[in-house]
Amino acid sequence: MVFLQGFQKLLVSMISYSIRNPKKIIFFLFTLIVICIGQAKPFKLLITIDELLNKSYQTYQEYSDLKEDFEVMPSVFVIIKKQDSVLNEADLCHIRGWRNKVNFNTSNIYYSISPITLRKTSYVKEQNGEFPKLLFNPLLRFNCDLPRTDNSILSPIATTPWKKIFSNDDYSDFGINITFSEKDELNFQSKVIPQLVRKMKIFWSETEKLYPELKAYFIGEASYHQEMSDGLKKNFKLNIIISVIIIILFKAFLGTWSSSLIFLGTLILSTGILFGLMSLTGTPIDILNNALFLLLTVSSMGDFIFLSNFQSRNPDKHWKEAFLNNALPSFLTSLTTFVGFISLYSSDLDIVKRLGLWAAVSGVIEWIVIFLVLPAFLTFLKSDFKWIDSQKVFKIISINWISKINFPRKLTYLLLVAYLFIPYSLNHLNVSDVPLELFEKKSSYRVGMEYLKESRGYSGDVSLVFKDFSDEEFNQEVLSKIKALVNVVKIESPYLMLSYFTEGLSPLNQKVVRRSLRTSPSYKRLISEPEARAIIYLKSTDLKSINDMRIYVNEELCTSKRCHLSGLHVAYADFSQEVPKTLLRSFKLSLAIVFMIILTLSFMVKNIPVFKLSMTTFWGVAIVICIMSVFQIKINFITCVVISTLVGLTGDNAIHFILNGIKGNNLDQGIDEKSEASIITAIIMSITSLTFLFSCFNPPKVFGVLLFVGFLLSLLGDLYMLKSIMRKSRDL
Secondary structure (H helix, E strand, O other), X not given: OHHHHHHHHHHHHHHHHHHHOHHHHHHHHHHHHHHHHHHOOOOOEOOOHHHHOOOOOHHHHHHHHHHHHOOOOOEEEEEEEEOOOOOOHHHHHHHHHHHHHHHHHOOOEEEEEOOOOOEEEEEEOOEOOEOOEEEEEEOOOOOOOOOOOOOOOOHHHHHOOOOOOOOOOOOOEEEEEEEEOOOOOOOHHHHHHHHXXXXXXXXXXXXXXXXXXXXXXXXXHHHHHHHHHHHHHHHOOHHHHHHHHHHHHHHHXXXXXXXXXXHHXXXXXXXXXXXXXXXXXXXXXOOOHHHHHHHHHHHHHHHHXXXXXXXXXXXXXXHHHHHHHHHHHHHHHHHHXXXXXXXXXXXXXXXXXXXXXXXXXXXXXXXXXXXXXXXXXXHHOOOOOOOOOHHHOOOOOOHHHHHOOOOOHHHHHHHHXXXXXXXXXXXXXXXXXOHHHHEOOOOHHXXXXXXXXXXXXXXXXXXXXXXXXXXXXXXHHHHHHHHOOOOEEEEEOHHHHHHHHHOOOOHHHHHHHHHHHOOOHHHHOOEEOOEEEEEEEEOOOOHHHHHHHHHHHHHXXXXXXXXXXXXXXXXXXXXXXXXXXHHHHHHHHHHHHHHHXXXXXXXXXXXXXXXXXXXXXXXXXXXXXXXXXXXXXXXXXXXXXXXXXXXHHOOHHHHHHHHHHHHOOOHHHHHHHHHHHHHHHHHHHHHHHHHHHHOOEHHHHHHHHHHHHHHHHHHHHHHHHHHHHHOOHHHO
């Protein structure tokens, strides 16, 4: 008790100093902003899958070697389909015209492969006095000066190893793979590549206007980059939606427009400082920390609402009293937020560690801005107004009436049984992380991928890398076993590729052909002597299928390390299986530390029922875990952050209830005094979380719904269930 009173005096003295010296605080803040702006560096945007992966993983190292050895670079695979008919010679001429326009107007194109570029080797014997010739003739011959419209020109593809890659079974579509050369420059993957794909799409839209029967699907890694880049830009608009929701809800529950303007001012300042520090430290922006604005909003809203509630309950007191009265509980709630997020730093995943670190830092920044900077500004402006007007609040539903609702004690005990299902729920979470499912079903990239699977039977590929290409007998045996797997649709083999180009030639001519092929894309993408790779096309690229296949290759087929499975999907699947470990580690560590904070406070403040308080405080998080398990909600590295977010806010209400004991009140009085603020905070935060439903990506939508449910369930446990089990029998 003495310690708490002493610490409260320290915090009060800090706030008092801010109020007495507003110019110094503002000058310090101005200096910090100038430094951040002056030293800021452009943010690196991480939108590609391989940029999110951990560089220390063996699967990532193998993928990096694969890219270097076989010149695997960002590419876009364009499938052009003719509606209700096969492609003819005239169609191919239109497609070639588009490709030539792309090549002429687009930089950074390294090479392209399509039925137009495919060749067939032939040997012409000496005749009419001419020397014998070894020719690489085009696989498809067509005349664009007088193109025919009544023929199926793609049928020769059936004789090549690229059947069902560059065309479907009925030859109604045409595939072209365009590979871009990589450059070592900032945001090349996140800005330059998406711009190139957008330009290609613009050129195609011009072609499509002339020939509307032709439809194009843009897929591949480069198209994925473009879709991600566009989605992140659209998601930035969520911040505007959040601001509008805050303005409306603050007016409804606090009665004034000024309350939302003050809060948004602190929020913008906190966000500016946060992202300024991230820029100074060279922290990149990714799909997770892109949501820091919303997380900062959620973590700071409680502090501001409790300040406002003090004004509402004490209309005769100066606004300074609200800051002094809430200094200690708000500091400790910020501490639990810090603990909840910093627990993510225990993850092995760099992307999750970055979110945990900066979300934790945001909790510190928001307390400093609200409790030190805001009082200084209000004093500097000589403002003595109150941003609360109880006479103008939303009248349809009374928050005071809602706070007085009595929850049945028997139902509370029944709901607490959910704790018994936690061990089972944690062991039966649905860990499923497929990059394609990041996008909405209506997105152009996902529509294209669905067509790829429908027309060719596969949805992605991995590479089987052979250490010794010359060890053909062993390698072919492994490939035959791989081909027998249910998930394997097709194998693009280096041996089949060479056989296609050398079929029917003498041994001497075969050597000549091999030597000539070494500079061609068809050769270099499969053979990098002494190594080689086979590209394996799979029905499903879900996490379990890929990991099972990798284990099978390592433990059954390539025990002597003469081959290994590699590729982007392999590295990502290895990365994604860390998700449940991150969830469990963060969950356990956060709950343990938050429990210790509440337990310590309970011992310092007398007459606090620790067990009852703990059971209801953590109930909201526990029930969300059960919901995720029962409904088999897909868990990935985005949705798992929901738990840490809820844990970060867990204990906030309990701390406010407990610390009323520092003034000699009991827990019941603390609940009565703070319940309205708890309800308003939960309602506003839950509604704000629903802004994720407007996201361009699927996982954040699930994230938003889980937060919405989690905030309301936490309120149910923190307030109503706690009150019900604390009521005496005669009060029931």
